Amino acid sequence: MEILASRVLFRPSDYQRSLSFYRDDLGLALAREYGGGTVFYAGQSLIELAGHGAPPAGSPPFPGALWLQVRDLYATQAELQSRGVAIAREARREPWGLHEMHVDDPDGVTLIFVEVPDDHPLRRDTRG
Structure with a gap:
């Protein structure tokens, strides 16, 4: 395919x-x-x-979340707050090393805004 x-x-x-x-x-x-x-x-x-x-009537909410990577999570949080967007979960560093913040859309879909720090494995070249 x-x-x-x-x-x-x-x-x-x-x-x-x-x-x-x-x-x-x-x-x-x-x-x-x-x-x-x-x-x-x-x-x-x-x-x-x-x-x-x-x-469809009675359909369950979106079965997951939308992952959106940004350059500067804390600046993104400040920008959204200045626009009056409610932050469902404030920006913070997670145990797995990513910085994340949650915002819910009008239908309850969770948008996870993510900043990948320079030292995170997602930024490493694993080709050896």
Whole structure:
């Protein structure tokens, strides 16, 4: 199988509320708009908010979280707070060495903002 592209697709319960959150509160760059939704850049991926087709009634919440790497987590936290975004869990260094902060979107999807420190194994060249 050859995968040519991918994106995360959300069907928010309130499209306008989620559009405002991702566009205005988080400040994500717009990739494109189309008649039925909006697509945002998210690093090497895309986040699409579908304005068509609501989530099925009684459907469980998003079964996971969205991991978003940033250059400076503490500056990102300050920026989001200045925009009035509620921080669900303040930025801190985790036992596994990453710095993480949690924000919940309007439908309860957890966005994990991550800073990878220079000395973390994710930054090492493992090719030997």
